[in-house]
Amino acid sequence: MNAIILVPGEASLADWRAIYRGATARLDGASAPRIAESAAAVARILAKGEPVYGINTGFGKLASVRIGDEDLATLQRNIVLSHAAGTGAPSPIPVIRLMMALKLASLGQGASGVQPQTVALLEAMLVQGLTPVVPAQGSVGASGDLAPLSHMAAAMIGVGDIMLGEERLPAAEALARAGLAPLELGPKEGLALLNGTQFSTANALAGLFEAETLFQAALVTGALSTEAAKGSDTPFDARIHALRRHVGQIETADALRGLMAGSAIRASHLKGDERVQDPYCLRCQPQVMGAALDLLRQVATTLGIEANGVSDNPLIFPESDEALSGGNFHAEPVAFAADMIALAICEIGSIAERRIAMLVDPALSGLPAFLTPKPGLNSGFMIPQVTAAALVSENKQRAYPASVDSIPTSANQEDHVSMAAHGARRLLEMAENATAVIGIELLAAVQGMDFHAPLTSSTALEAARACVRKSVPHLTDDRHFHPDMEAANRIVRSGALVAAAGHALPVLG
The missing domain is CATH 1.10.275.10 (Fumarase/aspartase (N-terminal domain))
Incomplete structure (x- = not known):
């Protein structure tokens, strides 16, 4: 570079x-x-x-x-x-x-x-x-x-x-x-x-950038899961979201519609599908992911301001030869921003885990139990869903706000502190947890789509599926699952999934 x-x-x-x-x-x-x-x-x-x-x-x-x-x-x-x-x-x-x-x-x-x-x-x-x-x-x-x-x-x-x-x-x-x-x-x-505040701000920015990658990947896996479950794209209709007016929600719905456009899988069940409404994990993706997008953009504004500011003390003003003592070092804006990123990461992973749980449940998805052709003899995606649940639970615990805590230091001279540093430090680990959840959803969604052959999805989602299948073959009988998960994590983390889909997705700025 x-x-x-x-x-x-x-x-x-x-x-x-x-x-x-x-x-x-x-x-x-x-x-x-x-x-x-x-x-x-x-x-x-x-x-x-x-x-x-x-x-x-x-x-x-x-x-x-x-x-x-x-x-x-x-x-x-x-x-x-x-x-x-x-x-x-x-x-x-x-x-x-x-x-x-x-x-x-x-x-x-x-x-x-x-x-x-x-x-x-x-x-x-x-x-x-x-x-x-x-x-x-x-x-x-x-x-x-x-x-x-x-x-x-x-x-x-x-x-x-x-x-x-x-x-x-x-x-x-x-x-x-x-x-x-x-x-x-x-x-x-x-x-x-x-x-x-540069240490706190650097960690918060790192968390923000990883959350951006995660957000985009989760839009792709969410669309793939909707296809695997033969879910409806009606909830993504632009008219619905225009009435609520939230920009992130509108853009998220646009992205999901674009990812699914031209799908033969969707076209195959436009008539005769007895389901009136899909579960929230499919139907409410624009509302949940759109809210996360709006939140992350607000954070990007805050951190952009902080990154361009001066936060040491005292500050020197050469025009008047003054050294003025103040409190720009107090990282409360960064602490609030880090807490907001944590909430967004947590929710992105949480709704994705619900989609995994829906896909492995034949009563909800209409697919073979645990996405294996021979359930009973094979466990399929049973335990990867448990792993996803464990990671989401861990992120829920980590998402508790750090900014509401304070402990006096320096003999009570510094009697209120922001806790921005550890609030920001947790974000990379939270993002890694959520990446693993999205990676499991990616594998599950692609596996579910395989059962709809010879029907195909949209150009974008078929390219995403092909990206996965270059590294991870279809699961027919149980095999060592961990390498598949690691491969999926790399695809999500690197941005390869989003690049393969080739569809413009919302960004933070």
Whole structure:
């Protein structure tokens, strides 16, 4: 991929998505004067000899402690080392690279008081593939993501570990291999690097991008399940949804109609079908999935704003040589956004599991029990449906809002926190659970459609079925099911299913 040029304050959702998917990032050169002026403003502020939080004072509850000029560099190094107190497994590399890009764009706005060489080092690490090892746990989402970002800052001064490709190295060694020198922190710089919402925001954006992939795949599997059950496409009629007016619902119904257009399976039962209405898991797909789409788009707006903002403290205003302390580090918007993504992921998986359960039940689907030609001798899709139910139940538990929790920290100086970090961290695991549910539905729906031969579905859905059948043959007799599920997961996760269907589906932006 080509490098994304980040224009501070103006990056698009597509830019962040590309970085998460593997593109590197550079800062727009036009930001250089603003960065330099911000650093010069810090020097002028210090020259006044007045106490300024985070520049010549202690931090948090220790803000009243004045620090002498001779100790200012030590102060910034100490805050990085003391705050690098994360724990748990290393965060995924794509998430940390996105976090670094978010911090780069934030510093590029010239409100943080860092030196140009600091921004240059962060950019060089991104370009050359040096990713700090950042433990996943330790942030409460205010005062910023202190622990995770401190691990990033520590790597920049040569402390901790860095991933260089697939190799984990001591930070100083990795920097040396790349021809980079560890950073010597100046006044305000340690605090500027470790304060902010970039860890929470990166995790939330990662969850959003995976939810987008999941949403589109679930539209395809939902249409396939409707075909397998010989369900009606009447509930997708545009006139129904126009009367309710929700944009996501209208677009979802349009997508489902388009995916099923021209189906001989549907045409075969337009007359003589005794069923008056299908179960909700088929009939109400536009309402459920459309609501998820609207929610995810609202989240995309919130996170797009957050990603383009500045969230460290204090903030530097060179025009007046002021350092203003505020609370932009409080990640409540991100926490709310993460909770909303969790709800959407949970519901996408939940309604899909109901479609699986419907397909394996001959009383509801009209198909052989558990989708096997020889039920009894074979169990067919009996236990994959149980697995889907287990995953949905797990996601229900994880979907409980994180933002409603708070616990005081820093001797009650930081007495209300957002919990955005772990609210966002859970999203990738929730998305993986839901991906497995959609993968099971994909296998079940395609299996169900096979029973309608020689009738065929629409061009789009037949292409989707062919995509599956390249990797997973029809299930005649029981076989080791796990490899089939893994193959289906790859098809869903990679976007291959949606690409095979070849039909335009709703996007977030």
